[in-house]
Amino acid sequence: MKSAVETLNPTRVRLTVEVPFEELKDSLDAAYKKINQQVTVKGFRKGKIPARVIDQRFGRGAVLEEAVNDALPKLYTEAVNEAEIDVLGQPEVDIKELKDNELLSFTAEVDVRPSIEIPDYSGIEVEVDAVEVTDADVEEAVEQLRERFASTSPVERAAEEGDVVTIDLEAKVEGEVLEDGIANGVSYTIGSGELLDGIDDAVKGLEAGGEGTFTSELKGGSAAGKEAEVTVKVTQVAARELPELDDDFAQLASEFDTLEELKADSRKRLENTKQYDQATQAQERVLDKLLELVEVPVPEKLLEDEINTRKHNLEHHQLGQMGLTLDKYLEIQGKTAEEFETETREAAVKGIKTQFVLDELVKREKLNVNQEELTEHLMRRAASSGMSPDQFAQAVVEGGQVPLLVGEVARGKALAVVVEAVTVKDTNGEVVDLSDEDEAEDGAETAEATEAAEAEAPAEEKAAEDKAAEKTEG
Incomplete structure (x- = not known):
């Protein structure tokens, strides 16, 4: 087999391959065997039809086509390995010449990994955010932990921002109640933004037993994306109570005995997080600078x-x-x-x-x-x-x-x-x-x-x- 490589552009080449016919022998034998198993000829047992009979009945061309299809992947791989090229994706193969008992010639165009020169990158300099943890950062982290340990207790008053209300919902689109538009006993914290737009204004000021309506775009379900008229009924109003920030809270919410120890641990965690973010930021910005230095053709x-x-x-x-x-x-x-x-x-x-x-x-x-x-x-x-x-x-x-x-x-x-x-x-x-x-x-x-x-x-x-x-x- 002879092969030659022509560079079409920095990311694409054309392989021209010439194969002596004797190298197709194994594929020809396999083609005859495959056709033997697929056809029947009167007077011959299945699988025992002579090659000359197959040629006469079904044509030598059919055999050659089957043999070439069988041989091409192997021949292409051999040509790629011989040329030592790093191919990307599948080739576009074109049979140029097929002479029975003489020669098979084909071309294969394929994308290749481009040759890249990496310049000296030691001069790259990037700026990242400084790792700074303020007292306000620590207080915010502790407050978030405090929120997780909040308790609730029912109250007999109108609902306010931050209250936890238990509600029943009914959604209508074009006046019809949706099959999946009814939900009862839903717990919702006013101001959390976890439900529909407009629900906060609808429930504020309502006591247990009160109802309100509002219009909102549905986020999910059978009518996702459509405007719906939603009726909301408040069945209970509960106030959230935050634990006192003291040593007892530290023992409740962590493995530490004192609030100061808890705060110190929160500061360390924040520092670790910001150090990780800083490292990631450095990697991203260094990569951007590196890409600016290198000419990279894209297939x-x-x-x-x-x-x-x-x-x-x-x-x-x-x-x-x-x-x-x-x-x-x-x-x-x-x-x-x-x-x-x-x-x-x-x-x-x-x-x-x-x-x-x-x-x-x-x-x-x-x-x-x-x-x-x-x-x-x-x-x-x-x-x-x-x-x-x-x-x-x-x-x-x-x-x-x-x-x-x-x-x-x-x-x-x-x-x-x-x-x-x-x-x-x-x-x-x-x-x-x-x-x-x-x-x-x-x-x-x-x-x-x-x-x-x-x-x-x-x-x-x-x-x-x-x-x-x-x-x-x-």
């Missing part, structure tokens, strides 16, 4: 596939779970269809460029992924998908997605290498050292890096997660 077919995958996942998975259409989502976001298209394309381009650049760094730095790192990443991915680690791991293995997860971890490590080599300063002008931060190492795969890891085969990875989700539901 058009890969880009279109990634855009379509992102749209599909948004419409059929994320929005579908929320009961929203794409049009409704855009309305809520205040975006036009054109703005959505532009943002989706820009995100897809960035994802693909990020993957290419980080993969190149993985090769250059000779980074490997050990079992512990893969397991930790798998645990995080399982948690973010709402599945147990065992379920997620089983789906990943069954779907052949392990290499994709390995790629994500490797890219995270590559980004961590860059972050450690550049200068990161906070808004106070102080140099931030992220090399010793556990959070920086554990969170090395930023949102962009993880997103980019899916750019090459996002549909397959999503299929693995969907499969696990189906098992969970089952």
